[in-house]
Amino acid sequence: MESIFFFVVAAVAVISSILVVTCKNPINSALSLVMTFFMLATCYVMLDAPFLAVTQVIVYAGAIMVLIVFVIMLLNIRTETVKRGSHAVISGVILGVFVLFQTIWFLLKGLNGGNLTGKTGTMDAALINRVGHVEVIGKALFTDFLLPFEVTSILLLIAIIGAVVLAKKKI
Amino acid sequence: MLALNNYLILSAILFAIGTVGVLTRRNAIVIFMCVEMMLNAVNLTLIAMSRYLGNVDGQVFVFFIMTVAAAEAAVGLALMIAFYKNRESIDVEDINLMKL
Numbered sequence: 001m002e003s004i005f006f007f008v009v010a011a012v013a014v015i016s017s018i019l020v021v022t023c024k025n026p027i028n029s030a031l032s033l034v035m036t037f038f039m040l041a042t043c044y045v046m047l048d049a050p051f052l053a054v055t056q057v058i059v060y061a062g063a064i065m066v067l068i069v070f071v072i073m074l075l076n077i078r079t080e081t082v083k084r085g086s087h088a089v090i091s092g093v094i095l096g097v098f099v100l101f102q103t104i105w106f107l108l109k110g111l112n113g114g115n116l117t118g119k120t121g122t123m124d125a126a127l128i129n130r131v132g133h134v135e136v137i138g139k140a141l142f143t144d145f146l147l148p149f150e151v152t153s154i155l156l157l158i159a160i161i162g163a164v165v166l167a168k169k170k171i
Numbered sequence: 172m173l174a175l176n177n178y179l180i181l182s183a184i185l186f187a188i189g190t191v192g193v194l195t196r197r198n199a200i201v202i203f204m205c206v207e208m209m210l211n212a213v214n215l216t217l218i219a220m221s222r223y224l225g226n227v228d229g230q231v232f233v234f235f236i237m238t239v240a241a242a243e244a245a246v247g248l249a250l251m252i253a254f255y256k257n258r259e260s261i262d263v264e265d266i267n268l269m270k271l
Contacts, residue, residue, distance in 0.1 A: 006177060010181045020205065021188060021195070029204055040211050046173070047222045049230055052218060052233055059240075067248060068200065071200065095191075096187050096194065100187030104179070120225050123227050137234070140228065141231050144228070145235075156241075159242030162245070162246045163249040
């Protein structure tokens with residue numbers, strides 16, 4: 001049952017991501033990308049990460065995609081009329097297939113040997129059901145990752161200033 | 172629970188489709204969306220690995236990646252608007268001011 005559900009979700013995710021690349025109109029690409037984000041959020045729920053699924057929907061499908069659609073409509077971009085030369089498309093697809101095999105090889109290399117290399121921990125479905133996913137993430141975020149968390153706030157501040165400076169006509 | 176391989180292969184497929192999009196499209200905003208898709212594929216790998224190792228660190232990294240993607244969206248779209256004001260186009264082949 002779970003595997004059937006996963007394969008349906010994966011098929012929808014792959015099809016909508018192919019639509020992102022192939023659609024002529026950027027608005028259609030953006031809406032397909034929202035669909036991909038929702039399918040990935042479903043995968044996160046299946047991986048016992050409900051808080052990240054909610055964040056995915058709010059931050060990606062909500063904030064970032066609204067910003068992108070807003071810019072597409074603001075700039076009034078027409079659909080692409082002049083196609084890129086076909087040899088560029090063919091070489092792009094060949095490189096993409098190469099990347100696909102390379103990524104799959106990388107990702108499955110550790111598994112076929114039978115052992116995942118990496119630090120194992122104590123997080124499992126029972127723990128997440130008992131104390132909640134937010135608490136599990138929050139504990140790690142505010143103890144082990146406190147310095148990166150603070151640095152992230154500086155990053156966001158710089159991004160705000162950068163966006164304002166770039167969008168102004170005259171500084 | 173499903174085998175880890177399923178999630179990793181889905182993530183690899185999404186990453187490869189994003190790569191094809193970056194290499195073949197000319198519209199800067201579509202390229203930007205493909206980059207977001209590649210970031211999401213990496214997020215899926217991190218969450219799946221974190222779940223199967225039982226280690227929460229990967230999920231915290233996903234958090235940081237989301238923050239960086241939000242910052243990137245703000246600055247990148249501002250750059251595109253600034254470019255559109257100059258050239259009336261966001262085709263990447265028109266971005267050639269520094270070409271000799």
